């Protein structure tokens with residue numbers, strides 16, 4: 214991207230295309246011990262680069278996740294006119310051209326594996342008088358984009374080209390003056406909400422997004438941090454109504470990125486299932502809209518304690534102490550899904566070690582992630598001797614009361630969370646689970662292996 218970091222950043226961006234898949238397995242651990250800090254939150258990292266681009270002047274980001282997904286967003290911001298520089302590990306400077314002054318990119322915005330980056334940036338482009346082509350890898354090309362394009366068209370953007378079913382590659386023509394709209398999202402999705410709000414930033418009026426189930430609120434929080442006027446009020450039993458005043462003066466800001474709870478989930482579950490473990494996972498964001506996994510594990514009997522609860526960068530964070538535990542199966546309500554949507558693969562692994570049945574309800578959104586996660590989880594569990602079934606949109610796992618056979622081969626389908634979940638499974642199972650490809654782990658958790666090894670895990 215900027216200056217000296219450019220070659221290194223680009224080299225890392227293209228690892229997925231250049232390396233061939235490498236099967237990997239994690240070996241049974243005698244127990245995990247020690248402290249670790251997972252990398253910066255992926256959702257907050259994407260948004261920090263995007264809002265830095267929409268503010269005029271220097272935004273500093275500390276603790277940015279330097280994963281491929283986020284670096285792709287950085288590349289896209291640069292193509293829209295931002296100057297982005299790496300100052301040191303996790304420390305980045307973003308100088309935006311500012312809201313209303315973005316450049317039309319000359320090249321395709323290639324988002325690789327990243328749903329969040331591509332969808333949020335569609336919102337940004339949709340609210341500017343520029344045209345941009347969006348594309349990504351084989352996984353991103355399968356993901357539904359109509360859910361983003363539909364509201365953007367209502368706001369005045371035009372879809373000039375798209376692959377079948379509203380998929381990438383997509384050529385989007387944005388508008389100079391987005392219409393103020395009130396939009397009710399068809400599914401609980403922070404990506405849809407954020408795309409509409411980001412397009413609405415350049416509208417002369419008010420943009421309202423209503424969701425019947427609240428999704429993560431990082432866009433709203435960060436917009437407020439950058440000086441925009443955003444109001445959020447309850448809507449129905451579980452929903453929110455978010456109102457944004459258009460054309461704010463966005464001021465460059467300092468963003469401190471807390472550790473990603475979705476990444477923290479892997480060492481947490483590993484410590485729960487590997488006998489004799491006790492670890493502390495430091496600085497983890499405990500935003501209530503991201504904490505469904507912790508609530509569920511607590512119901513299952515997990516010994517998890519939040520220590521040193523504090524505020525960092527506008528978010529509540531805590532050090533999470535985890536001790537190996539006997540888990541019991543539970544019923545996970547559908548209403549909890551938005552607060553743990555990326556954690557179902559690793560929850561399913563925890564459930565495989567629990568006593569009794571865990572039923573996870575209302576998982577239709579898992580079918581449109583980096584892979585069809587519902588199928589990928591069930592196939593991976595079955596390959597490792599775990600009794601499970603999909604019933605409608607629910608996943609039922611019948612656990613082995615502290616044991617799982619393991620030894621199976623897992624197809625990861627370009628999905629980082631499937632890869633990490635089954636590597637973790639190997640730490641508690643009688644035999645290691647083998648994942649067919651671990652390259653995608655770099656999209657969200659580039660130091661996954663080193664962090665787990667630091668706690669005592671072994672890989673082969």
Ligand SMILES: O=C(O)C1=C[C@@H](OP(=O)(O)O)[C@@H](O)[C@H](O)C1
Nearest residue numbers: 256329401402403404405554555
């Ligand atoms: O807005 C975000 O940063 C994200 C929202 C979620 O997707 P949906 O909005 O599709 O639920 C989540 O799965 C993704 O990893 C990150």
Ligand SMILES: C=C(OP(=O)(O)O)C(=O)O
Nearest residue numbers: 326327328329330555582
């Ligand atoms: C779904 C995920 O990410 P994205 O939608 O950004 O690809 C994820 O990280 O689990």
